[in-house]
Amino acid sequence: KQLSPNSPTPGVPTAPRVRSTPPDGAQxxxxxxxxxxxxxxxxxxxxxxxxxxxEKISKEHCHSKEFAVGKYxxxxxxxxxxxxxxxxxxxxxxxxxxxxxxxxxxxxYTAREANFQLKAINVDPQKEEVKRxxxxxxxxxxxxxxxxxxxxxxxxxxxxxxxxxxxxxxxxLMEVTVKDNSMEVFNPPSLDSKKExxxxxxxxxxxxxxLNSLLQTYFHLSYFRHSVYQMPITTxxxxxxxxxxxxxxxxxxxxxxxxxxxxxxxxxxxxxSREPLKTxxxxxxxxxxxxxxxxxxxxQELNRVLCDNLETKMQHTxxxxxxxxxxxxxxxxxxxxxxxxxxxxxxxDFYDLQLCVSGCKDIYDSFRKELQKEVLEGENKYNxxxxxxxxxxxxxxxxxxxPPVLMLHLKRFEYDVEKGTMKKVIDEHQFYExxxxxxxxxxxxKPPSMKEDNEGLEGASxxxxxxxxxVLVHCGGTNGGHYYAFVRPGDAKNWLKFDDDKVSKASSHQxxxxxxxxKNKDKFWLTVHTIPCAYMLVYVQKSxxxxxxxxxxxxxx
Numbered sequence: 001k002q003l004s005p006n007s008p009t010p011g012v013p014t015a016p017r018v019r020s021t022p023p024d025g026a027q028x029x030x031x032x033x034x035x036x037x038x039x040x041x042x043x044x045x046x047x048x049x050x051x052x053x054x055e056k057i058s059k060e061h062c063h064s065k066e067f068a069v070g071k072y073x074x075x076x077x078x079x080x081x082x083x084x085x086x087x088x089x090x091x092x093x094x095x096x097x098x099x100x101x102x103x104x105x106x107x108x109y110t111a112r113e114a115n116f117q118l119k120a121i122n123v124d125p126q127k128e129e130v131k132r133x134x135x136x137x138x139x140x141x142x143x144x145x146x147x148x149x150x151x152x153x154x155x156x157x158x159x160x161x162x163x164x165x166x167x168x169x170x171x172x173l174m175e176v177t178v179k180d181n182s183m184e185v186f187n188p189p190s191l192d193s194k195k196e197x198x199x200x201x202x203x204x205x206x207x208x209x210x211l212n213s214l215l216q217t218y219f220h221l222s223y224f225r226h227s228v229y230q231m232p233i234t235t236x237x238x239x240x241x242x243x244x245x246x247x248x249x250x251x252x253x254x255x256x257x258x259x260x261x262x263x264x265x266x267x268x269x270x271x272x273s274r275e276p277l278k279t280x281x282x283x284x285x286x287x288x289x290x291x292x293x294x295x296x297x298x299x300q301e302l303n304r305v306l307c308d309n310l311e312t313k314m315q316h317t318x319x320x321x322x323x324x325x326x327x328x329x330x331x332x333x334x335x336x337x338x339x340x341x342x343x344x345x346x347x348x349d350f351y352d353l354q355l356c357v358s359g360c361k362d363i364y365d366s367f368r369k370e371l372q373k374e375v376l377e378g379e380n381k382y383n384x385x386x387x388x389x390x391x392x393x394x395x396x397x398x399x400x401x402x403p404p405v406l407m408l409h410l411k412r413f414e415y416d417v418e419k420g421t422m423k424k425v426i427d428e429h430q431f432y433e434x435x436x437x438x439x440x441x442x443x444x445x446k447p448p449s450m451k452e453d454n455e456g457l458e459g460a461s462x463x464x465x466x467x468x469x470x471v472l473v474h475c476g477g478t479n480g481g482h483y484y485a486f487v488r489p490g491d492a493k494n495w496l497k498f499d500d501d502k503v504s505k506a507s508s509h510q511x512x513x514x515x516x517x518x519k520n521k522d523k524f525w526l527t528v529h530t531i532p533c534a535y536m537l538v539y540v541q542k543s544x545x546x547x548x549x550x551x552x553x554x555x556x557x
Contacts, residue, residue, distance in 0.1 A: 070180025092145030276501035428518025438464025466539035486511035
């Protein structure tokens, strides 16, 4: 309902933005009729708006009520300040529990870190006054902002669009966007991951965060971990080489453990240790030198070589066939002539899939794009042999079977033709905690249905639904960055974030929505190189979840 004051203030416009209820579904803070939540961006970031009557703007400090963003309370502060004869509105973000912190004393003060944006809302968005800042709120600096935020003459002029009429009271609408970074910056060094989450992390050797993320994903596939424990091992052998980098000359002289032995020991220690673990024994089994540990390898290549090695080592053991059972799917490649009855096809196995991100709004669009048919015509006609010669044809693929554990690599890196270099694709790409892949499977010789919408989970067979198990995230550019993983362990109730040696509890929103990528003008603190993007997704077939992802017991070792 838009306000229509009975007695409008002369010369003051009634702006359509001011409503009797906050806009965009915002929730008003019950403690203050002039303060309300405008938009929640993520768990540690939000936009709050504060309606300040002009009569309140004076040289006396005017405070908003407290509001919560992240772990801590905050409040806004504004007042008039004279600078060389010119009146300005000073606008600050302040610690909400200021008085309590003063009573606590400097020795016990809880520091907090935030990126924040202050804004004076205008009827014309192009004329809004916006200023940004990053600050560590310490004992002696509990508020931070701008002395000369905006000239008061500019703010108070009825012709400039800053003043709103609320029940006959002229007001200005001030806004703050806060991103609380306190947990990232001041993460307590004494945090006991084992006590808090039941699990421990892996130490980074220099650039092995991608390896740590992959290992945590495999570790929490309980069936896979059990199979690794079943493999008979030898205590030493010539190191395998998942990377293209040559092993150092002295590595041959070292007691290098085979991959199965090193992986068994690492998995067992992850299960029983109370401290973060090193991975040097495993990387040495790869044939890596110390220099290799400071070089980021391609996570998809590493994954494939690791799987190939384990598949070979599992032959003629109780674990034989594990890799095929868990990860092997089947796809059919076909070429079908359009004018004559001729078709060529070939079935192939796959252990992971690559999906396009560019031009796809979500994971369903990516699958549809993979299944699009390519028409072979003109100079690109298909040679159908001596009987039919060159023919117009259509070329495509059909998924015949998705594996119980489906690994999806999102194509976040692609070649930029104009610049002649690789670029990272940071476009928003949505994925879901459950997806229906039955619509993309060719059954009984019939092509997939490929529904236009993303609905269809309700009533679908558990055999057609895959549940999200892990999200591997990349944050950075084409020349490097950081990897970490969100994993849902055996109880399937809660998400955990594995960031090298740190393990913490996470929400579904943190594991999914916050890793869609995409430029969000509200999230001003993110740059191209700091936008977190899901890089690899691991889904488990719903009908197989309890068999593959279960709480692991000591008796399972």
